[in-house]
Structures are given as C-alpha cells and as structure tokens.
Amino acid sequence: MANQERVPRVLILGAGYAGLYAACRLQSKLRSDEASVTVVDPRPYMTYQSLLPEAGAGTVEPRHVVAPLRALLPKCQVLSGHVIDIDPEGRSVTVRMPDENIEHLGYDLLVLSVGSVSKVFPVPGLADQAVGFSTLEEAVYLRNHVLSRLDQAASTLDPERRAKFLTFMFVGGGFAGIEALGEIEDMARFAVRRYYPAIDPSEMRWVLVEAADRIMPEVSRSLADYAVEVLRQRGIDIRMETMVDSLEDGHVALSDGTEFDAGTVVWTTGVEPEPVVSTSVLPQDSLGRVACLPSLQVEGWPAIFAAGDCAAIPDPAGDEPDATCPPTAQHAVRQGKLVADNIRAVLRGKRIRRFTYRSPGSVATLGLHQGVAEVYGWRLKGWPAWALHRAYHLSQLPTANRKARVLADWLLDAGFPRQAVALGELHAPRREFVEQARR
Known part of the structure; x- marks a missing residue:
C-alpha cells in the first residue's frame, strides 16, 4: 500500500480528442509502477464530432460515432463526473458525480482538456427556442425535432402554423453550422419528397444567419463563395452581416429588419x-483559454498541461507572431499525444518537447455528394471534396470497430433509402407511462 501511494498520480480532465489521445498514449507508454492515470469526463464516451452532422441526418448510426472510454482505456481509471473547481496550489480538483456527490481528487500532474461549450449571447428567447449542435444528444434531438415538425406541418390545416413548422433557421456560418445545415436540409428534403406528399418541398424555408461578411473562415474565400452558391441553389436563404435580435416565442427578429416565425x-x-x-x-488569454507555453504546460504551473479547445497554445505555423493554435480536431489529437510524451519525459527526468504542427487543410460536407476541401494548397469542390471528407474522417476514427461500423452505415445508406421517422419519445421515454400511472 505504501508503494502504491508513492506512484505519481496523473489526472486527465476531459476525454475529447486531446484527453482521450493523451490517456491512450500514456497507458501504452508508461509502466504500471510509473504512474496511475485517472480520466474524468461527464460522459462515459468520446464523441467523434466531425461526424455529428451525418449522425443527425441519419446516414450514420449515432452509436457508431462514439467510443466507450472504458473499452478504450482498460489501464486507466475512468470516472464520470463534471469538474467544478481546480485548485492548482493544493493540487486538487473538485468533481460533481452523477449522483450529485462531491469528490476531491488529488494529482501530481494534471492534464486540462475539458474542451468547450457553445458560445451564446444575450438574445431574448434564446434559451427557450434554440438548440446547439456540439454533442451527440443535440444531433439526435435535432433530427427528431426536424422530422416531428414535418409531421406537424402535414397534420395541420392552419397555414400560419404550417409555415412556422416548415421554417428552419441556423445561426452561425462556421464549419459546424454549414455542415449541420447541409446535412439536415438534405435529410428533410429527401423525407418530404418520399414520405410527405402533403408537403411541397418549396414550402420549406431554410435560413442561415451569419454576423460576418463570409462563411467558413477556415477555407479560402473562393471555396466559401462556392459553398454559398451551392446552398443558395438549394433554396437556402443566406444572410451575412446579419445578427439575431430576438427569438421570443419562436418569432425571429433579425438586425436587417426581417421578421418571421x-x-x-x-x-x-x-x-x-x-x-x-x-x-x-x-x-x-483574451478568449478565456488557459495560457500555455510551447511545451503545453500552463504558464506559471509546470505540473499542469493543457490541450484542445480550452488551451491557448502558441502556433509556430501561424501568420502572426502571437498566433495560437485553432480549435480543430487535428491540433487537439496531436496536442494530446505530445502531452503524454511530455508527461512521460517529466516522470523519467528527460527533456520535454515543444508543440509544432502545420495543418494540411480542411474538408467539409455540404450534404450528400457535395462538399469543399482545401488540402496542401489543392482546392476541391463537389463530389471529390465530399468523397475526400468521408475518406479522411473514416481514417481518423478511433478503433477498427468504429471504422467498420461507420463504413457499413455508408454502404447501407448508398443501397437503401434513408429512414426518416421521428422518435420524439426518446427525449421523454416515461411520459406515457407516468400519465397512465397517475390516472
């Protein structure tokens, strides 16, 4: 027992791209007597977020874009909990467990990779009317919600209610918003044409609102303009340099004076x-991220490493002298691996390394058989970009199990029509039973 207490404790907060890859590398590179590794995350799985739009559209089974932590990390202790406080001086972390119990976890070396949350603004009605798109739960909910709106529209005789049910607005024109919009609109259009004869596809109204003067800043202007053209050809109303003023009761008021339900x-x-x-x-830093050194250690706290969306890490490949790494999966994966290597170096008394990485480019889907890609200076559009998007993300999925299941989903989707059915009961599974029990 005394020997066990002397083993250094490595605590990893967050099991997204950075945290998971750090934990995987540590469990494979460290001996059991060198350190104990504990991973804390609110969810017992890692989500491959790049495939969330396809999970939301139904081309990929939602369970296939998540990787169970306990299956991937058999040599680590995995705790499901939400981190609520970090005490670097006392080398302790406070965690709220699923049963609301509070635990205090000590550490010798800490990895801060808690990720990010949706950025929100004080827009009236936002909390009541909108849904985000950064978790698997939100993607599944959005799919069910959109299909249920089609069901409601096909079942009402009130033209105003019908128009509201068939109006879908996305706010934000980054990669997440554009990919989600492209896939969900594609799914809804297919469903209407195949299963809803009472609805004309032209009745659906799709609106994208973006505050900047362009979409997808991650790619060149020409590719962004191409994406706008493709989406507008599909009837999507794209409004740039526009902001949302209000969403109260589902009534949208935009900064350009436009209002609709x-x-x-x-x-x-x-x-x-x-x-x-x-x-x-x-x-x-100015964005609220933890300020880090090139070694991924937090400034002033050498026992704490940070990686992923929550970390401001100097980017030697950036255009500006003080550039920091963008919040991409490509960077997070490599940061996680370097964190593990540097922790191993610290434990063994060796030199740690600086983070260096230059991204080869970006790929994005705009819906089935449509996409944009900019890789190593090459720009692709349409089907080639869409195919590259799928090939790249299939190669990056963790475990052969996930790869095989996602590939099978794609092959089945290519040979059979999509299943377009709303399972709203998933979000309130006990409602019908409780109503019956209370009679």
Whole structure:
C-alpha cells in the first residue's frame, strides 16, 4: 500500500480528442509502477464530432460515432463526473458525480482538456427556442425535432402554423453550422419528397444567419463563395452581416429588419472554454483559454498541461507572431499525444518537447455528394471534396470497430433509402407511462 501511494498520480480532465489521445498514449507508454492515470469526463464516451452532422441526418448510426472510454482505456481509471473547481496550489480538483456527490481528487500532474461549450449571447428567447449542435444528444434531438415538425406541418390545416413548422433557421456560418445545415436540409428534403406528399418541398424555408461578411473562415474565400452558391441553389436563404435580435416565442427578429416565425432554431455561433476554466486562477488569454507555453504546460504551473479547445497554445505555423493554435480536431489529437510524451519525459527526468504542427487543410460536407476541401494548397469542390471528407474522417476514427461500423452505415445508406421517422419519445421515454400511472 505504501508503494502504491508513492506512484505519481496523473489526472486527465476531459476525454475529447486531446484527453482521450493523451490517456491512450500514456497507458501504452508508461509502466504500471510509473504512474496511475485517472480520466474524468461527464460522459462515459468520446464523441467523434466531425461526424455529428451525418449522425443527425441519419446516414450514420449515432452509436457508431462514439467510443466507450472504458473499452478504450482498460489501464486507466475512468470516472464520470463534471469538474467544478481546480485548485492548482493544493493540487486538487473538485468533481460533481452523477449522483450529485462531491469528490476531491488529488494529482501530481494534471492534464486540462475539458474542451468547450457553445458560445451564446444575450438574445431574448434564446434559451427557450434554440438548440446547439456540439454533442451527440443535440444531433439526435435535432433530427427528431426536424422530422416531428414535418409531421406537424402535414397534420395541420392552419397555414400560419404550417409555415412556422416548415421554417428552419441556423445561426452561425462556421464549419459546424454549414455542415449541420447541409446535412439536415438534405435529410428533410429527401423525407418530404418520399414520405410527405402533403408537403411541397418549396414550402420549406431554410435560413442561415451569419454576423460576418463570409462563411467558413477556415477555407479560402473562393471555396466559401462556392459553398454559398451551392446552398443558395438549394433554396437556402443566406444572410451575412446579419445578427439575431430576438427569438421570443419562436418569432425571429433579425438586425436587417426581417421578421418571421421559425419552428426550429439551431445555434452554432462558435464555442468558448468550459466555465471551470474562466473561474479558475489559471492564467487566461483574451478568449478565456488557459495560457500555455510551447511545451503545453500552463504558464506559471509546470505540473499542469493543457490541450484542445480550452488551451491557448502558441502556433509556430501561424501568420502572426502571437498566433495560437485553432480549435480543430487535428491540433487537439496531436496536442494530446505530445502531452503524454511530455508527461512521460517529466516522470523519467528527460527533456520535454515543444508543440509544432502545420495543418494540411480542411474538408467539409455540404450534404450528400457535395462538399469543399482545401488540402496542401489543392482546392476541391463537389463530389471529390465530399468523397475526400468521408475518406479522411473514416481514417481518423478511433478503433477498427468504429471504422467498420461507420463504413457499413455508408454502404447501407448508398443501397437503401434513408429512414426518416421521428422518435420524439426518446427525449421523454416515461411520459406515457407516468400519465397512465397517475390516472
């Protein structure tokens, strides 16, 4: 027991791209007597977020875009809990467990990879009317919600209610918003044409609102303009340099003076670090991310490493001298691996390394057989970009199990029509039983 207490404790907060890859590398590279590794995350699985739009559209089974942590990390202790406080001086972390019990976990080396949450603004009605698109639960909910709106529209004789049910607005034109819009609109259009003869596809109204003067800043202007053209050809109303003033009671008021009722509002205006970061005493940059050294150590706290969306890590490949790494999966995966290598170096008394990485480019889907890609200076559009998007993400999925299941989903989707049915009961499974029991 005494020997066990002397084993250094490595605590990893968050099991997204950075945290999971750090844990996987540590369990494969460290001996059991070198350190114990504990991973804390609110969910017992890692979500491959790049495939969330396809999970939401039904081309991929939602369970196939998640990887169970306990299956991937058999040599680590995995705890399901939400981090609510970090005490770097006492080397302790406070965690709220699923049963609301509070636990205090000590550490010798800490990895802060808690990720991010949706960035929101004080828009009246936002909390009541909108849904985000950064988790698997939100993707599944949005799919069911959109299909249920089609059911309601086909079942009402009130033209105003019908128009509201068939109006869908996405706010935010980054990768997340554009990919979600492209896939969900594609799914809804297919469903209407095949299963809803009472609805004309032209009755659906799709609106994208973006505050900047362009969409998808991650790619060149020419590709972004191409994406706008493709979406507008599909009848999507794209409004740039426009903001949302109000969403109260589903009535949308935009900064350009436009007003209309929308039955669906999807909020994808970007992300910000988890609140536990902003409330901590750790140094932060102007965006609220933890300020890090090139070694991925937090400034002033050598026992704490940070990676992923919550970390401001110097980017040697950036255009500006003070550039930091963008919040992409490509960077997070490589940061997680370097964190593990540097922790191993610290434990073994060796030199740690600096983070260096230059992204080869970006790929994005705009719906079935449509996409844009910019890789190593090459720009692709349409089907080639869409195919590259699928090939790249299939190669990056963790485990052969996930790869095989997603590939099978795609092959089945190519040979059989999509299943377009709303399973709203998933979000309130006990409602019917409770109503019956209370009679």
